[in-house]
Amino acid sequence: MLIRKNTKAFKTILEIISACQGRADREKLIRLYITRAGHSIKDRISVEGIQGDAALFYEMNYQSVLNNLQSSSHQLNASDEIPGIYFFHSTSNKIWDETPFEFDESIKKEFSSLPELPVVRKKEKPEKFVFPSGKSKAESTEKKEKAGPKKAAAIVPEKGPRQPSYKLKHKVHFTELEKVIFRDPQLTKQDILDYYNKSAEYILPYLKDRPLWTRLQSGKGQAPVELSVEELFNENTEQLPDWVQSTMVSKGKEKKKMLLCNDKEHLLFYVEMGCVEFCPFHSRTKSIDSPDYIVLALDSPDVELAKATDVISAVSVVLNGLQLPSYLKTDGMSGVHVYFPLDSKSTFDTTRKVGEYIAKLIALKMPERISLNGTDDYVYGRVSLDASLNKKGACVVAPYSLVASEVVAIATPLSWDTVADSLQLEPFSEEKIFKRLKNEGDAFQSLFKKKVNADTLLDRLEKNYAFLFN
Numbered sequence: 001m002l003i004r005k006n007t008k009a010f011k012t013i014l015e016i017i018s019a020c021q022g023r024a025d026r027e028k029l030i031r032l033y034i035t036r037a038g039h040s041i042k043d044r045i046s047v048e049g050i051q052g053d054a055a056l057f058y059e060m061n062y063q064s065v066l067n068n069l070q071s072s073s074h075q076l077n078a079s080d081e082i083p084g085i086y087f088f089h090s091t092s093n094k095i096w097d098e099t100p101f102e103f104d105e106s107i108k109k110e111f112s113s114l115p116e117l118p119v120v121r122k123k124e125k126p127e128k129f130v131f132p133s134g135k136s137k138a139e140s141t142e143k144k145e146k147a148g149p150k151k152a153a154a155i156v157p158e159k160g161p162r163q164p165s166y167k168l169k170h171k172v173h174f175t176e177l178e179k180v181i182f183r184d185p186q187l188t189k190q191d192i193l194d195y196y197n198k199s200a201e202y203i204l205p206y207l208k209d210r211p212l213w214t215r216l217q218s219g220k221g222q223a224p225v226e227l228s229v230e231e232l233f234n235e236n237t238e239q240l241p242d243w244v245q246s247t248m249v250s251k252g253k254e255k256k257k258m259l260l261c262n263d264k265e266h267l268l269f270y271v272e273m274g275c276v277e278f279c280p281f282h283s284r285t286k287s288i289d290s291p292d293y294i295v296l297a298l299d300s301p302d303v304e305l306a307k308a309t310d311v312i313s314a315v316s317v318v319l320n321g322l323q324l325p326s327y328l329k330t331d332g333m334s335g336v337h338v339y340f341p342l343d344s345k346s347t348f349d350t351t352r353k354v355g356e357y358i359a360k361l362i363a364l365k366m367p368e369r370i371s372l373n374g375t376d377d378y379v380y381g382r383v384s385l386d387a388s389l390n391k392k393g394a395c396v397v398a399p400y401s402l403v404a405s406e407v408v409a410i411a412t413p414l415s416w417d418t419v420a421d422s423l424q425l426e427p428f429s430e431e432k433i434f435k436r437l438k439n440e441g442d443a444f445q446s447l448f449k450k451k452v453n454a455d456t457l458l459d460r461l462e463k464n465y466a467f468l469f470n
Contacts, residue, residue, distance in 0.1 A: 003076045009116040010076060013086070014069045016103070016111055021066065024181050029107055031123065032061045033100040041085050041097045049126035055180070064099045084121035164190065166197045170243050170265045174272050181276065182408045192402065193271050195430055200264040202442060203400040209284040211249050211258040213395050214270065215277035215404040224279055229257045232273055244269065247285045277404045279395040283344070292344040292448065294355045295396055297386040299335035309419060311383045312336065314365045316416050325450040327443065329413040332403025337396055341447050346454035348392045354454050355387035357461045360469060399444050413443035
C-alpha cells in the first residue's frame with residue numbers, strides 16, 4: 001500500500017525517523033533490513049544479524065531511509081503481506097523493495113502525541129547472515145581437510161558482561177557495556193565509565209554536596225533534567241540502593257528529593273543509570289540560598305572559539321583591574337565559562353547584580369565585539385556575554401564533565417596564561433585531558449580557597465562605576 005507524502009501517516013513516520021537519528025537507542029526503536037537488487041521484502045536480511053560490521057550497515061541504511069523519505073524519486077510503501085514492514089519503490093524500479101524497516105512497539109509510548117502512528121512489530125530473533133567470502137567450495141574443503149578434525153568448543157555458561165574493576169566500596173552492577181552512547185566520536189558505555197572512574201578525583205570536588213542536573217544518554221539539543229528520584233527512577237525507589245545520598249530541595253511550594261554525588265560510587269552508579277553530563281547548582285546543600293561562585297558565559301556561535309581570544313583577553317584585563325580572582329573553562333560547545341569564587345555569605349539577588357555589573361564593564365571594553373545577552377541585539381560575529389545564569393536552581397556543566405553536544409567533548413579548565421593556545425573545542429580524548437592535568441595541574445584547584453564577599457564587591461562596583469551606566 002502506497003503512503004503518500006502529504007498524509008499524516010507519512011509525516012509521522014518522517015518525524016519519528018528524524019527524531020531517532022541522534023538517539024543512542026535508535027537500533028531498538030527502528031529495525032532495518034537489506035534486500036538484494038531486484039528482490040522483495042520476503043527475502044530481506046536483518047542488519048542486526050549480519051556477521052561483521054553491522055553498525056556500519058545500520059548507519060548506511062538508516063541514512064538511506066531518511067534520504068528516501070525526503071526524496072521525490074522514492075515512494076514509501078507499507079507491506080500488505082507482512083504488517084508493520086515498510087519499504088521504498090523508486091520511480092525507475094517498482095519491483096525491488098528497497099531499504100525495508102520496521103518500528104518497535106516502544107514507539108507507541110515514545111511518540112504517543114503524534115497522529116496516525118505506524119503499525120509496529122514485535123522483535124523477532126534475527127537470522128545470522130555471513131557475506132560470501134568468494135572462495136570456492138573445493139578450496140574450502142581442502143583447507144578443512146588440512147586443518148584436521150575440529151575440536152568441540154567448550155560450553156561456557158553465560159554470566160552477563162564481565163564487570164569492570166573499579167575498586168568501589170559499594171557494589172554496582174554494570175550492564176550493556178558495549179552499548180554505543182555517542183557516535184562522534186564513538187563511545188560505548190564502558191568508555192564513559194572508564195573516563196569517570198579515572199577522572200573522579202578531579203570532578204567530584206565540583207559536585208560534592210550540590211543538587212545536580214544531568215543529561216541522559218546523547219542526543220542533539222537534549223535538555224538537562226534534574227538528578228532526582230522522580231526523574232531517574234520514575235519514583236521506582238526499589239532500584240535505588242540504600243547507600244545513595246539525597247537532599248530535599250524546595251521548588252516553589254513543593255519539595256523534591258534531589259540526589260547527591262559525593263564519591264566515585266555515586267558517580268559511576270549514575271552513569272550506569274544513563275547519566276553522561278553533570279551540572280551542579282551554584283550553592284551547596286548547607287547554604288542553598290547563598291552561592292559560592294558567580295558564572296559568566298561567553299558564547300561564540302558564529303565563529304570558531306579560538307578566534308575569540310581577543311575578547312577573552314579583554315575579560316582578563318577587566319578582571320585583573322578589579323583585582324578579582326577568576327577561573328576559566330570551556331563549556332564543551334561553542335563558548336567558555338568564567339567563575340568568580342565567593343564566600344557563600346550573600347544572596348542570589350546580590351550575586352546576580354554583581355554578575356550583571358561585571359558583564360557591563362567587560363562589554364564597555366570591547367563594544368564592537370561583545371553583545372550583552374538580554375540587553376543588546378545580537379550581531380553576527382560578536383561574542384555573546386551572559387550573566388543571567390546566577391540565580392537559584394541554575395547550573396552549568398561541571399569542570400571535567402563530559403558534554404553531551406554534537407561532538408562529545410570535556411568541559412576543560414584552562415589557565416589564563418595559555419588561553420591563546422588552548423581555546424578550542426577538542427573532541428573527547430582521555431589522553432589529552434590527563435596529559436594536561438599532569439603537565440599543568442588543575443587550573444580550578446584553588447577555586448574554593450580564594451573567596452570574595454559579593455555584598456562588599458557590589459558596594460565597590462556601584463561606588464566606583466555606577467556613573468558609567470547612568
